[in-house]
Amino acid sequence: MARTMRFILPVFAVLFVAACGGRTETPAPAPAAEVAVRFLTPADGDTLSNPVALSMEVVGLTLQPAGVMAEGSGHLHVLVDTLFVEPGQVIPKNEHHIHYGDGSTQAELTLAPGEHTLKLQFADGAHVALDGAQYRDEIRIVVR
Numbered sequence: 001m002a003r004t005m006r007f008i009l010p011v012f013a014v015l016f017v018a019a020c021g022g023r024t025e026t027p028a029p030a031p032a033a034e035v036a037v038r039f040l041t042p043a044d045g046d047t048l049s050n051p052v053a054l055s056m057e058v059v060g061l062t063l064q065p066a067g068v069m070a071e072g073s074g075h076l077h078v079l080v081d082t083l084f085v086e087p088g089q090v091i092p093k094n095e096h097h098i099h100y101g102d103g104s105t106q107a108e109l110t111l112a113p114g115e116h117t118l119k120l121q122f123a124d125g126a127h128v129a130l131d132g133a134q135y136r137d138e139i140r141i142v143v144r
């Protein structure tokens with residue numbers, strides 16, 4: 001019996017490899033779903049007048065009012081002339097950190113004349129910044 005098994009197992013192994021090796025086309029991996037947040041307007045480098053109209057886009061994420069906690073959902077923040085908030089940190093609320101906690105993607109800002117950096121940062125329902133470049137965008141504009 002043991003002698004028979006020692007013969008049969010290698011035969012099955014060879015047949016298995018032969019059956020699998022026959023297929024040369026490997027299915028292409030499904031493209032990873034895009035996740036991004038970005039400014040649609042203004043464009044990077046634009047010079048404009050007050051009020052500055054912002055149009056923002058969220059791809060592959062769900063906009064939810066602040067307070068609603070769900071995987072892949074949250075709301076946008078515009079950071080004016082300041083640094084991104086580190087992942088895992090709560091985005092503060094002040095004149096440099098504007099929350100769109102109602103889930104909106106359209107807004108207007110009035111800024112002092114001159115050059116400004118606008119950063120777009122997505123955070124969860126508790127305003128906690130998420131980890132990854134896909135949750136960020138940045139533009140520089142000049143206000144007349």
Ligand SMILES: [Cu+2]
Pocket residue numbers: 066075076077091099100101123126127
């Ligand atoms: Cu917030």
